[in-house]
Amino acid sequence: MSDFQIEIIGLIAAAFTTIAFVPQVIKISKKRTAKGVSITMYVIMFVGICFWFCYGVLINSISVITANLISGILQLFIIIFALIHRNNN
Amino acid sequence: MSDFQIEIIGLIAAAFTTIAFVPQVIKISKKRTAKGVSITMYVIMFVGICFWFCYGVLINSISVITANLISGILQLFIIIFALIHRNNN
Numbered sequence: 001m002s003d004f005q006i007e008i009i010g011l012i013a014a015a016f017t018t019i020a021f022v023p024q025v026i027k028i029s030k031k032r033t034a035k036g037v038s039i040t041m042y043v044i045m046f047v048g049i050c051f052w053f054c055y056g057v058l059i060n061s062i063s064v065i066t067a068n069l070i071s072g073i074l075q076l077f078i079i080i081f082a083l084i085h086r087n088n089n
Numbered sequence: 090m091s092d093f094q095i096e097i098i099g100l101i102a103a104a105f106t107t108i109a110f111v112p113q114v115i116k117i118s119k120k121r122t123a124k125g126v127s128i129t130m131y132v133i134m135f136v137g138i139c140f141w142f143c144y145g146v147l148i149n150s151i152s153v154i155t156a157n158l159i160s161g162i163l164q165l166f167i168i169i170f171a172l173i174h175r176n177n178n
Contacts, residue, residue: 001147010144016137023129035124038112048105055099055152058090063144064153 010063018067021074028081039082046075099152107156110163117170128171135164 028037049072056064117126138161145153 006144006147009140009147013137013140013144016140017134018137020130020134020137023127023133027127037126038116040112041109044112045106045109048102048107048109051098051102051105055095055102058095058098059148059150061148061150 007062010061011066014063014067014070018071018074021071021078025074025077025081028078028085032085037078037082039079039086042075042079042082046072046079049075096151099150100155103152103156103159107160107163110160110167114163114167114170117167117174121174126167126171128168128175131164131168131171135161135168138164 024037049068052064053068053072056062056068113126138157141153142157142161145151145157
């Protein structure tokens with residue numbers, strides 16, 4: 001398998017795990033409540049994503065870098081949304 | 090930076106993004122409701138995790154393999170829990 005083909009698999013993986021956060025963003029923004037959403041989870045995950053990003057840079061993996069850059073931004077949105085609407089329970 | 094040091098960063102990243110799902114599992118199991126939790130999100134993410142696992146194997150990254158093996162199992166638990174308790178809204 002060529003490096004290019006491997007990177008395609010990585011980018012498919014990245015697309016799925018990144019898109020995964022979109023329904024949660026829509027759910028929170030529609031219902032204006034983050035009830036049931038664990039803010040702790042998103043904060044811990046955000047820290048992890050920062051480490052993954054560094055790891056991606058160090059191993060030169062375009063997939064790891066792209067995935068964690070985009071989902072890091074999405075996670076930040078969820079955290080901010082959840083914090084703003086956490087009293088709407 | 091040695092390969093060993095790089096892998097340590099990857100494993101720290103893996104630890105954070107894996108542990109991140111634990112509070113959500115506890116929250117769902119305690120409240121016996123998955124209200125606010127997007128099942129769609131976890132299903133899409135689970136598919137992505139399967140691709141990440143393959144990618145990890147292909148690039149020989151212990152961190153990517155470990156992270157996605159463990160969080161894949163945790164995700165499955167969340168999905169099953171959420172499906173069982175989704176009527177408890």
